[in-house]
Amino acid sequence: MTESRSMLRLSGREGTLFIGVLFAVTVLASLANLVIPEDSFLHVSTYTITLLGKYLCYALLALSVDVIWGYCGILSLGHGAFFALGGYGMGMYLMRQIGDRGVYGNPELPDFMVFLNWQELPWYWYGFDNFGFAMLMALLVPGVLAFVFGWLAFRSRVTGVYLSIMTQALTYALMLAFFRNEMGFGGNNGLTDFKDLLGFDLQADGTRVALFMATALCLGGAFLASRYIMGSRLGRVILSIRDGESRARFLGYRTELFKVWLFVYSALLAAVAGILYVPQVGIINPGEFSPLNSIEVVVWVAVGGRGTLYGAVIGALLVNYAKTRFTAILPEGWLFALGALFVYVTLLLPHGIAGWFTRRFASKSVKEAAA
Amino acid sequence: MSWPAPLEEMRHRDRVFPHLRPKAKVDVSKNVLLYVEGVSVSFDGFKALNNLNLYINEGELRCLIGANGAGKTTMMDVITGKTPCDEGTVYFGQSIDLLKRSEPEIAQLGIGRKFQKPTVFEAQSVFANLELALKASKGIWYSLRASLSGPQRDRIDEILALINLSEAREQLAGSLSHGQKQWLEIGMLLVSDPRLLFLDEPVAGMTAQETERTAELLNTLAGDHTVVVVEHDMEFVRSIARTVTVLHQGSVLAEGTMDEVQNHPEVIEVYLGSDE
């Protein structure tokens, strides 16, 4: 009888704990970078700060996948597309900020356009020199894409594996498209060689720390927002759709609208992650659309434990940390490890690390209650 | 019999809270709530429904019987919007064409349905299951900000008491016994206060005692609600039914009181068997 309650309380408590840890780490790491002198043992290098920022972007991306997969049972293998579209939006802004400091010194056209002998800026690049407009588009484009795709797919009740394959095809098609030079997004090489953001030098420590903190803030905000949604009746409807969509329909819920709504919300989170990711890693290219990237995100969530928000974050951080270490020591082995992780998690750890913890904790507390 | 009163009270609550009233007025001036006329459905050449005609009166308790494959479930699927039909018309009252509406719209009109297999949301508590079924706006933004009002909470409590699950309110629905799940699903129907209820084998898997309680519940519901029950358990049907409709190969074979139906020669031949 107390099981569900204790589980709810647990996730609530751990969520708060998570926010606290995130806050503490962010502030401490930032201070350790800016205040503590470089030769000190406690100094955190800018490289580490950027790496942490990158991890937090991945965590946000994982959160977006968890919201849709863990809570609503929609396995999207194409969330990398929304991430990359957001990233391209930011990249286009940063590209315009370069101005005449590019290799060719053309104040109007980015280097790759000069290289391709383009005479003028394509119409869809207009306005991207304005930060506000660029950010609006970086959210609007993935949002509209998610809306259109979701509307088409959910209205005609494409579910399960079919939907997963469709999302994969979506990101695959976008990848092919962005690889084309004629698209006007830099083709193969993508957008890179960024100089500054809102007038701040991207290489400066202060900018790096600020971006890291912004990422932490967005992650925290997204976490809280998602927790609020999942705690509301809307969240319960979403769970109902996951567990018995047709029953939910017979209760009078237009499930396709709920799914579209959640899909768009999730796509927006992914887009935000992409926006924050690009200035920190300094490049965006069509490789981000590759189906492998999207499906890797799914495994982060699976490792951490889907259906728990903090689990997705933990999974993203752990797997990416492992990836960084692994590829440094044994680059050949990483894909073996990743592949094995897929198999291991699905076979033996279906609820991920978070589920494993919760279960141990819950069973202990039940035993205590019985005693 | 202590529970007609709360039900009565619930009916009045409808008038207290304007948003709880059904949006589309159902015109039942002819005293017929549901018209099913000339409906045919075929799957790959197999005629699941064959020119089916059925009229359900307002406030009636109707039992549908028929062998497996007679088309009972398919008929419910058509009425509740799950399966499109090849031809025919289905009207709710005089003016609402159900064939043009989707499942959620039909549900919001006040047509509730219990499935053959009990389907409750197993990962959520009994209370949450009832809350989801509550008669309220089913919109996204409303759901995001919805909180239970006092009367709504009371109402859920009443239903919990009615279906004997007050003790289990915080338990996960997945941990209930089969019979309890059946009850919970009935409770979910009741809490949404439907105009018309379809119950597909409501007493399957219930103990004799539970079955008896279900029969009592259905008997009291009739009059205020219109109830259509599909059941194989003849004893149960006899205990609740006023009018029985026999389906055979996708169309109505006979209709009447239990005794009339049982003595109908064709029914004896195709369904009840000669030993009855």
Add this chain to the structure above:
Amino acid sequence: MRAILASWTLVALMCCLGSTANAESGQTAATESLLARLPSANLRETATLVGELEQSGGDRMLPLFQIMLDGRLYSRKSDDALVAVTQPPTGDWVLTDVFTGASLGTATRREVSKVRVNNRLRVQLREAIARIQLNAEDAGARLAAVDTLFGDLNDSSAALLSERRDLETDDKVKGAIEEALALYRLRSSSEPAVQVAALNVLAESLNTEVRYAVEQLAAADSAAALPVRNAARKALTRIDSNLEFYGFLEQLFFGLSLGSVLLLAAIGLAITFGVMGVINMAHGEMIMLGAYTTYVIQLLMPDHIGLSLWIAIPAAFLVSGLVGVIIERGVIRFLKGRPLETLLATFGISLILQQAVRTIFSPLNRQVASPEWMSGSLEINAALSITYNRLYILLFALLVFALLQLILKKTSLGLNVRAVSQNRDMAKAMGIRTEWVDAMTFGLGSGVAGVAGVALSQLTNVGPNLGQSYIIDSFMVVVFGGVGNLLGTLVGGFTLGVANKFLEPMTGAVLANILILVFIILFIQKRPKGLFPQKGRAAND
């Protein structure tokens, strides 16, 4: 083209051998003296010598001319004898007799001097060969000879051709001669009536040279007389519409060829995903394994390319099938009824397999050689030729399809598979070993993917990413055709292949690919169950 050339030289060679076997020296005295002058002649003298040799030696000169054309004619410094030289990759050059092919031992580079040949001489030689070949017994050889002369006729060769035309029995050769002569008349005559008649003949030609000549006459600024110009225009329209028709056929063939590749790639999936309902993201890697099996077998027997391909088909089936069974027993059976988890686990397996291949064989692409009979193309006419490898793969795909259909419809395994896929519990109750059937079905689907890999290795290079590039397309084909339906996969594969190839000239390859994907996404909205859906109450759940 090359194959044909090679074959007719061989035939010609045989004839020569036959005729020279009787007489010891094989040549008349006049020819002998001409031949003796060849080693010391300069280029211009060589040209006249070739002409005279053709006159006196006739068809016996064919091997000489051919060897000369190939640049393999040398004279031995010790005795000024003409020899044919073959250069092995290492060691001394091998000398053979020009006419008999008998071995004359070996020599170093210094011991022989080359009989020089320039471009002009090559043209002359080619024509001389063609003239000789015109009377060859093999129709193919005669046709090739006409092709060589085509467009470069002079009075004497035209006379030769018209002579030949009256003797010719083969329709194809006769037609080619008519065309060549018509083109000659068109160009050489200034008589409008002759030109118009010639144009009427040429209107049915598909030769690019003919089209060019006719186009010149039809042009607005052409100097030709009005009736000629009008006839030329008419002929041009006719030629163009013929070309368009054959262009269409060629595109259709390319589409069908792509469709057959898609069919091969998807048909295994149609079994595992379509019939069993198990989603296998490692399906592409099963194809890849099949391709690598072909590569390995070819490495083991480098001298028998053709045979290795035949061995590779069952071997690839076994390798991929076995890996499939292992995956089914090791992973998939534990995930029954959890499609999304199956998807993830098999994706992990695909990563492992890819990386394993990368580690074992290196990440670079490997080339698999094609046997002789797979290379070259079937020339239907001047405008339409079909490459053999694509043709065979098309036929092979249809064969595999028919076999699978037979297995599923007629064998007890097929019956069991269908029973299990329709109602697992009932099948179990009937005493079917469902576990075994699952493993076998999955093995079958994977094995067929391996066989597809053998076919694909003949079209593209073999690399670790080979499978990945087909997985999405394969799913699209299965989903488009309708799950649980092999026929749907067949129709789906060919439809998508043809559509892709017809879009390509308009949009470019990448955009065509994207458009097809978008089309399928939209199509699935309209018909979520594909082209050939399974109906019924059970299918709704």
